[in-house]
Amino acid sequence: MAGRPVVMILMLTLGLDIFLRGTTLAIWGGTSRSMELGVSYDPFFLGDIFISRIHLIGAGVAIALFVAFMLFFRxxxxxxxxAIADDYMASWSVGISVERGVGLSWALASVVAVAAGVIWGEIQGVDQALSLLLLKGLTVAxxxxxxxxxxxxxxxxxxGVVENVGADFxxxxxxxGSRELIVAAVLxxxxxxxxxxxxxxHDIERV
Known part of the structure; x- marks a missing residue:
């Protein structure tokens, strides 16, 4: 897919998601499975606000990944x-291996996806609903x-704010079950x- 429009890559991603969901459902079934990471369920209070420890850990992992990627991209x-993301053809012309770069970018995206999936699996278990994270991730992007x-x-x-406030109403x-509807509407x-x-x-090209 190197050099193809972003929309085609997004459609391919959604197609892979549908394929993987069907495959995992056929192999492991639709029963939710717990994923224990050893995180304590004891309440943690910040003043009068209750904060889940696993959500706090998730926020820490997200911040750490964000800092790591900011340093990496420098x-x-x-x-x-x-450079590859900006212009495939120009990168090819100066000798950059676009195929290797695209593969590396997918590998990095997989690391982030695994981290999010593991943390989400600790919060709500692992089942077909975990694939709904793709819709949220796509909407955020x-x-x-x-x-x-x-x-x-x-x-x-x-x-996050729109989803939670909207669901309350x-x-x-x-x-x-209105959260997914709100996310789809935002997208x-x-x-x-x-x-x-x-x-x-917003690139404007002269035709």
């Missing part, structure tokens, strides 16, 4: 990946801008109104 290899790391952070916070009216509205995201670069 290194020589990170600069190559940024599109809302923040596919070429902006800062945008992903800001969009993640915005989506809609769940009593529809009987629950559709973003694509319709601002397809390059809040912080994404």
């Amino acid at each position: 290194s020589r290899t990170g600069i190559k990946l940024r 599109v809302l923040g801008g596919l070429d902006s790391i800062l945008g992903a952070v800001v969009a993640g916070i915005i989506l 809609l769940d009593p009216l529809v009987g629950g 559709i509205l973003t694509v319709m109104i601002r397809p390059h995201g809040l912080f994404g670069r």
